[in-house]
Amino acid sequence: MNPRLPLTLAVCLGILLGAGAATFRYAEGFSYFSNDPQACANCHVMREYLDSWQKSSHHTRAVCNDCHVPHELVPKLVTKAENGWNHSRKFTLQNYPEALRITPHNADRLQHGCLSCHEDLTSDIRDAARPGGSVHATDITCARCHADAGHGPRR
Amino acid sequence: MSQRAKYLLAIAATAVATFAVVMLLLNIAQRKVEAKQTHFELVKLTEDTVDPKLWGENFPSQYDGYRRTVDTERTRYGGSEAFSRLDADPRLKRIFAGYAFALEYTEDRGHAYSLRDQDSTARVRERPQPGSCLQCHASVIPAYRKAGGGDVMRGFEIVSAMPWVDARKLVEHPVACIDCHDPATMALRVTRPGFLNAYRGYMTTKGVADYDPNTMATRQEMRSFVCGQCHVEYYFRKPDQVVVYPWSRGLRIDDEEAHYDSLRFSDWVHAETGAGVLKAQHPEFEMWNQGVHARSGVACADCHMPYMRQGAIKISDHHVRSPLLNVDRACLVCHSFPAEEMKARAQTIQDRNAALLSRAEDALVGLFDAVKAAKTAGADSVALAAAGRLQRRAQFRAAYVNAENSMGFHAPQEAARILGEAIDYARQGEIEALRVARTRRP
Numbered sequence A: 001m002n003p004r005l006p007l008t009l010a011v012c013l014g015i016l017l018g019a020g021a022a023t024f025r026y027a028e029g030f031s032y033f034s035n036d037p038q039a040c041a042n043c044h045v046m047r048e049y050l051d052s053w054q055k056s057s058h059h060t061r062a063v064c065n066d067c068h069v070p071h072e073l074v075p076k077l078v079t080k081a082e083n084g085w086n087h088s089r090k091f092t093l094q095n096y097p098e099a100l101r102i103t104p105h106n107a108d109r110l111q112h113g114c115l116s117c118h119e120d121l122t123s124d125i126r127d128a129a130r131p132g133g134s135v136h137a138t139d140i141t142c143a144r145c146h147a148d149a150g151h152g153p154r155r
Numbered sequence B: 001m002s003q004r005a006k007y008l009l010a011i012a013a014t015a016v017a018t019f020a021v022v023m024l025l026l027n028i029a030q031r032k033v034e035a036k037q038t039h040f041e042l043v044k045l046t047e048d049t050v051d052p053k054l055w056g057e058n059f060p061s062q063y064d065g066y067r068r069t070v071d072t073e074r075t076r077y078g079g080s081e082a083f084s085r086l087d088a089d090p091r092l093k094r095i096f097a098g099y100a101f102a103l104e105y106t107e108d109r110g111h112a113y114s115l116r117d118q119d120s121t122a123r124v125r126e127r128p129q130p131g132s133c134l135q136c137h138a139s140v141i142p143a144y145r146k147a148g149g150g151d152v153m154r155g156f157e158i159v160s161a162m163p164w165v166d167a168r169k170l171v172e173h174p175v176a177c178i179d180c181h182d183p184a185t186m187a188l189r190v191t192r193p194g195f196l197n198a199y200r201g202y203m204t205t206k207g208v209a210d211y212d213p214n215t216m217a218t219r220q221e222m223r224s225f226v227c228g229q230c231h232v233e234y235y236f237r238k239p240d241q242v243v244v245y246p247w248s249r250g251l252r253i254d255d256e257e258a259h260y261d262s263l264r265f266s267d268w269v270h271a272e273t274g275a276g277v278l279k280a281q282h283p284e285f286e287m288w289n290q291g292v293h294a295r296s297g298v299a300c301a302d303c304h305m306p307y308m309r310q311g312a313i314k315i316s317d318h319h320v321r322s323p324l325l326n327v328d329r330a331c332l333v334c335h336s337f338p339a340e341e342m343k344a345r346a347q348t349i350q351d352r353n354a355a356l357l358s359r360a361e362d363a364l365v366g367l368f369d370a371v372k373a374a375k376t377a378g379a380d381s382v383a384l385a386a387a388g389r390l391q392r393r394a395q396f397r398a399a400y401v402n403a404e405n406s407m408g409f410h411a412p413q414e415a416a417r418i419l420g421e422a423i424d425y426a427r428q429g430e431i432e433a434l435r436v437a438r439t440r441r442p
Helices: A005-026 A029-033 A047-054 A064-068 A073-093 A104-118 A123-129 B003-036 B052-058 B060-070 B091-095 B111-120 B131-137 B141-147 B152-161 B164-168 B193-205 B219-228 B253-263 B284-289 B300-304 B339-376 B385-403 B412-440
Strands: B307-310 B313-316
Touching: A005 A029, A005 B003, A029 A073, A064 A104, A073 B003, B052 B060, B060 B111, B060 B313, B091 B339, B091 B385, B111 B131, B131 B152, B131 B164, B131 B193, B141 B152, B152 B193, B193 B219, B219 B284, B219 B300, B253 B385, B284 B300, B339 B385, B339 B412, B385 B412
Parallel strands: none
Antiparallel strands: B307 B313
8 A cells, every 4th residue: 555645635634624614714604603693694695684683673682593593502503503504505506485484493493582581471372372272373473473573564 | 445445535535525615615705796796887888778688788687587578478367478359358349349459459468579569460550550659669768869859858749749650760679678777877767758747747636846756756666667657548649649648637547537538538439339438558557556565565566576586696587577477476575375375366356357347348248239229229329428428437447457457456446446337337328328219219
């Protein structure tokens, strides 16, 4: 065996790591670990959502992550990784519908986001909406009616 | 596997991974550049650049969409395929008896055909028409400016008064970029003199003097006004043939009818009944103005030219077409329902409107039969004057909803109100004609 092969391989790996690191930095990869709403609009598609959030009642009190991402460390990283993978895959391959819709899983996370601040205030409403409660509607989330709370008036 | 082969395989795998990373890097870089610079000016566009192809050099995505208006795709009631409406609904031959629309009445095609289809229609080939038609069928403003010695408004009057065959030689392109965009800034603008005159007049009724949409309208209003330049009811003023939109009293059908009545204007004399009647053209702008979308601030362009993303940028889809062919982008951006649900809602409105329109046309034909019978019984035009006035009302209303290119969708309740009145006036006219006939019988 040529004794130089391990060295060659090490150089190759180094190039890969370097290119990967450069790409990560150029794509502002570290911003995704932050809480900064600008990071969500890095890939341009979210520009409208960032704009409409700035026009919403919540923009002084809550950023994207407060509502859309769990607050505990591990679920937070899982959510960011899962959505990060889905978003970058779809944006890179340009394969997504024009009218964006929240996925059921993310809607669930959003509902928890609402409750993380408004849980006590809304307990009566939520009790009434449970099966057997006075209003039988298990799929009613806060955002179903308060659609403008986080993202300004819809156009 | 030898150790050497393992190493070579590892190198190959690293190479593939590095290749993928670099490709991703290039993709990200491309998106970043797209977001920074949205267009490149390759051609200097001026007020005389009529050819949309040259605009397409600077705006290839928008031009690509514009070119797609050559599509021919039918929807349930319309679309962009040139089918004969006279064959689809033979009652129209009697309704338009004595008028050029009884010769040929074809479903309109996309913007790309606006001039070509005017060249070929029997209404222009077999009946002499004035140059007025070109106001909306051609990219005509530079020709107006030339004819008017620099004054577009004067050129508009001169060209409108010319015979169509002569005026046609002054223009080359169908509706194009320059008709809605300022070549220097790309800002939306209204260029058609007919709209500028009529809307200024309409705004005086609202207490606003000297209204000019190009300086006083919001951007969202402009996203409807540019369409409303042409998608309106109009007539050629006599004797100078200038295109006028009948908005002196307002934008509703009742206001337009009052405008015509005050001038004793008729489009033609009905060949079966002898009544002076009106045909509405394509009052999309007026009908939309009566609907809930207009009331909610939704512009024509929001549904007919919805935004589409291309890489990192967002453009208006210049493939102007029925939103029914593009429900996803046209409706779902505002409505949180599946596309099938939104399409079903729109088509339910259209089905109901079509059924009501059909009844209105049946009522009109019933009126024609009754008037003809009264004539056979010896009634003259004086005795049938009242029936004729009712026919005029019924006929304008039925034609209004028929010619309006949304099958009622732009303002469902208004369309139903108009058709309800059309049916009532037609049956009243029929009763009147039957009464006249009875008095003539021995």
